[in-house]
Amino acid sequence: MHTAVVLAGGRSTRFGPRDKAVADLAGTPMIRRVADRLVSVVDALVVNCREDQVDAIDAALDGFPLPVRFAVDETPDEGPMAGIGRGLRAVEGEYAFVVACDMPFVDPGIVAFLFERVVDHDAAVPRLDDEWFQTTHAVYRADAMADACDAALARDDHKILAALFEVDYVVVDEPALRAHGSLDTFENVNTREELAAAEARLG
Numbered sequence: 096m097h098t099a100v101v102l103a104g105g106r107s108t109r110f111g112p113r114d115k116a117v118a119d120l121a122g123t124p125m126i127r128r129v130a131d132r133l134v135s136v137v138d139a140l141v142v143n144c145r146e147d148q149v150d151a152i153d154a155a156l157d158g159f160p161l162p163v164r165f166a167v168d169e170t171p172d173e174g175p176m177a178g179i180g181r182g183l184r185a186v187e188g189e190y191a192f193v194v195a196c197d198m199p200f201v202d203p204g205i206v207a208f209l210f211e212r213v214v215d216h217d218a219a220v221p222r223l224d225d226e227w228f229q230t231t232h233a234v235y236r237a238d239a240m241a242d243a244c245d246a247a248l249a250r251d252d253h254k255i256l257a258a259l260f261e262v263d264y265v266v267v268d269e270p271a272l273r274a275h276g277s278l279d280t281f282e283n284v285n286t287r288e289e290l291a292a293a294e295a296r297l298g
């Protein structure tokens with residue numbers, strides 16, 4: 096059983112007054128695009144967000160063919176690592192793909208490969224040449240990473256890497272990623288301009 100945890104609890108300040116999770120991207124809410132890209136590689140979806148986002152996200156996911164569960168932040172605005180931990184606690188199987196709600200080109204081939212690479216480890220984290228770890232596009236062993244998130248938060252450390260470095264992780268490098276899909280998978284939409292560019296690419 097594979098789950099996807101979609102992170103949507105941020106404030107989208109660069110995007111403007113509206114929540115980018117449910118922003119219209121070529122006729123489909125962004126989070127729905129992300130979810131739709133994952134149907135072939137996971138069995139269930141967990142959405143991490145704030146309570147005030149639930150209704151709009153639930154509407155955006157109306158008719159989604161897999162079970163959807165919400166993992167609402169107990170305390171909002173604790174950062175993405177807190178969201179990862181919260182989301183992973185709601186996962187039923189062993190492993191989950193964690194992805195930001197603003198990655199509409201997420202590539203199922205690469206996600207499937209991350210699920211292969213994580214076996215016998217706690218995390219499989221992509222890392223492109225000259226770039227940092229793609230921790231919001233990675234597969235985690237749900238209980239191990241959730242424990243590490245809780246431990247880091249208890250030390251008042253909110254960095255995702257503080258949790259990652261506590262678990263047994265493998266790095267998935269750029270050549271391996273390229274062999275399994277498009278690196279567009281890591282593209283994220285933070286601004287209205289990036290939304291327009293994504294829309295143009297979708298035709």
Ligand SMILES: Nc1nc2c(ncn2[C@@H]2O[C@H](COP(=O)(O)OP(=O)(O)OP(=O)(O)O)[C@@H](O)[C@H]2O)c(=O)[nH]1
Binds near residue numbers: 102144197285
């Ligand atoms: N639960 C939770 N998730 C968060 C938080 N901050 C960011 N995220 C999520 O982490 C992912 C990456 O965050 P950003 O792209 O920086 O999103 P953001 O914080 O909403 O955007 P900006 O305010 O423009 O930086 C997104 O999927 C966010 O929804 C938070 O405080 N809590």
